[in-house]
Amino acid sequence: MSRRILIIIGHPDPAPERFCRALAAAYAAAAERAGHQVRKIDLAIMDFPLLRTADAFEHGPVPAPLREAAEAVVWSEHLVFVFPLWLGTMPALLKGFLEQVMRPGVAFDYPDKEGALTKSLLRGRSARIVVTMGMPTIFYRLWFLSHGIASMRRGILNFVGIKPVRETLLGPVGGINSVRRSKWIRQMEKLGEQGL
Ligand SMILES: Cc1cc2nc3c(=O)[nH]c(=O)nc-3n(C[C@H](O)[C@H](O)[C@H](O)COP(=O)(O)O)c2cc1C
Numbered sequence: 001m002s003r004r005i006l007i008i009i010g011h012p013d014p015a016p017e018r019f020c021r022a023l024a025a026a027y028a029a030a031a032e033r034a035g036h037q038v039r040k041i042d043l044a045i046m047d048f049p050l051l052r053t054a055d056a057f058e059h060g061p062v063p064a065p066l067r068e069a070a071e072a073v074v075w076s077e078h079l080v081f082v083f084p085l086w087l088g089t090m091p092a093l094l095k096g097f098l099e100q101v102m103r104p105g106v107a108f109d110y111p112d113k114e115g116a117l118t119k120s121l122l123r124g125r126s127a128r129i130v131v132t133m134g135m136p137t138i139f140y141r142l143w144f145l146s147h148g149i150a151s152m153r154r155g156i157l158n159f160v161g162i163k164p165v166r167e168t169l170l171g172p173v174g175g176i177n178s179v180r181r182s183k184w185i186r187q188m189e190k191l192g193e194q195g196l
Pocket residue numbers: 011017018019020021083084085086087088089131132133134135171173174
């Protein structure tokens with residue numbers, strides 16, 4: 001079954017040799033070959049402001065450079081986030097993007113006047129979080145309890161109705177040999193093909 005897939009590359013460094021870019025490209029190419037519709041957002045080449053106030057979050061418009069991205073989030077049936085682990089969680093650039101886009105009117109609404117309750121607007125969508133890291137993934141899972149991923153899953157994606165949220169953690173990526181790298185690229189191709 002063909003799916004509408006949005007790939008969000010959350011690596012702040014636009015250098016083509018970043019491993020995250022190779023992973024995202026492998027996923028995208030395989031998904032397209034399998035007949036899925038694929039759109040890509042590369043945050044490293046976008047220029048947008050940080051959210052500064054609650055008032056802007058509640059009542060302001062999505063900043064102009066992000067309107068197309070917000071529209072792509074609504075268009076998608078499946079979101080794939082690819083980013084490096086930075087200081088235990090997503091890079092600030094990606095958090096800044098999510099604060100601007102996952103806002104009232106786009107991702108959730110307040111059904112009551114007091115704003116005490118929220119209604120998720122992005123139900124029916126799934127996601128995959130692909131994270132590269134310098135440490136072995138088992139350390140991140142057992143010692144850090146995958147805290148950055150857990151807060152992204154529950155605090156942001158589940159909150160706006162996106163579930164299930166699956167994860168692919170890859171590490172250690174520093175100094176990886178080409179056999180390991182090819183294995184991870186193939187893993188991305190398989191997921192892209194399945195639209196998962
Ligand atoms: C600012 C910064 C913070 C980092 N923090 C972590 C970290 O907390 N844990 C970790 O395992 N690796 C950390 N790393 C290593 C990156 O996760 C790793 O370099 C990256 O996943 C490699 O993928 P890339 O080639 O796409 O950049 C950090 C790297 C940078 C530059």
